[in-house]
Amino acid sequence: MNVGQPKHLSRFPAKTDLTHQEFWRGLPTLQAEAVLLGPGRLEYKMLQVTGRDLLIFRSKVAPKMASTIVPHPDWVVLMVPVDWHGDYVFNGQVARPFDVFVSGGPDGYSTTGEKRHNLALGVRKSSLKEACANLSGRYIEDVALDDQQIALGAAVGTRFHRRILETIAASLEKSLGSGKFALDAVVENDLFSEIANLIMAETIEQNSVSSINLDPVRVVRRAEELFEDRTTNPPSIADLCKAANVGTTKLHLCFNEVYGVSPIAYLQAKRITQARCTYLSAEKVPPSVKDAALSFGFTHSGRFAKRYRYFFGEYPSETLNKR
Structure with missing residues (x-):
């Protein structure tokens, strides 16, 4: 199944063809494995935007495959599937249009899918917890970042997708190398607040x-x-x-x-x-x-x-x- 995402998602072409090992090299991960489940070459088309506490990826991979990723303990991953063929499964949960998956646990996450186009956010956990605490009026130790599936819906999901893509577009003139770009500090700070609000809406009660x-x-x-x-x-x-x-x-x-x-x-x-x-x-x-x-x-x-x-x-x- 192709989920038929908005046209604005096709504006930014992928920048680099990478193998699985090259894709994850240098990133805050403890483990990264992939297994082909169908014919094809295991290559990623990837664009990466790097900030101090936030990494943004746009990636495409064609063949059906299963992968297991364990991020560094101080990093949380938000996976934002854009479109795919058949079922896209994240930690046993079947993705629906405009879902966001949060992986903050010690075991990382596993995915299975074919012809995937993803937006992904790697967020430093300590900084994200601080932002959540600031926005909710709670203590940092009271903020838990658990694995979850967030259903944004078409309206909120489209805005969130667009927000990420516009952030990528605004960074394309600050190259750090092939397919890698620098994230402006002010833009990163704003996006941090949006991510914290997104998570709080699902997991943290209103300010007490x-x-x-x-x-x-x-x-x-x-x-x-x-x-x-x-x-x-x-x-x-x-x-x-x-x-x-x-x-x-x-x-x-x-x-x-x-x-x-x-x-x-x-x-x-x-x-x-x-x-x-x-x-x-x-x-x-x-x-x-x-x-x-x-x-x-x-x-x-x-x-x-x-x-x-x-x-x-x-x-x-x-x-x-x-x-």
């Missing part, structure tokens, strides 16, 4: 911090102070939660009460404002529109330009030209 004696203005001010300390590396929602000492639900309530907008909307507006200041800065030569947008976490320059024009009545290129 009591709203009694919770001062919304004080919460918002704590979050805002982080912007002043992080002007060169804009914070994520998880960072704001940590600074304000509340979970994402409380942060949302406080920002809506104080400003009438969500913290995400405020964060985006703040970043666009900071981007304009960068374009207008007289102290140094401003970066290009695309470079500045990426440095503030906007992976899609077209949508950034439209949003910029909504706020300031002109496109960022016009701001630069007038300067």
Whole structure:
């Protein structure tokens, strides 16, 4: 069966043909084995984007095969199947369209499938637990990252697929070698928050911090102070939660009460404002529109330009030209 994914998934061609051993060499894995279950050559078409605590892969492999992977104990794998032929099985669970599989246990994971096209995220476990704790208002030791199958559904799944692909696309100009690219720090930080939210929705209860004696203005001010300390590396929602000492639900309530907008909307507006200041800065030569947008976490320059024009009545290129 082919699951018929959206057209935008075909925009980025695979970069490298690799054997199974080459595919896993240098990655945080303790064990990587593959067995062919049908005719064909066991070669991967792979593209890799590398950050400090996050690895993103887009891979394709044609023949039917079974594989067993045991990641390093401080790494969690999120497998995002895009399309496949027949049944795709992950740790005994049959994949459905827009499922995400999380493997965080010590035994790793096993897969079986044919003509597979995957997106995969390797996430440093300690950093992911910290992000989950920040967003939920819990202690890190109370956050468990267990093996699970998450059904996103078509709407959320399409957005998540697109988010990963746009992150890959924004990294293609920062080559680290054949088929390998560097992940921008701000983009990585944002994606970390999204992954943590995705996992929390399935495994962690809503923030249990009591709203009694919770001062919304004080919460918002704590979050805002982080912007002043992080002007060169804009914070994520998880960072704001940590600074304000509340979970994402409380942060949302406080920002809506104080400003009438969500913290995400405020964060985006703040970043666009900071981007304009960068374009207008007289102290140094401003970066290009695309470079500045990426440095503030906007992976899609077209949508950034439209949003910029909504706020300031002109496109960022016009701001630069007038300067």
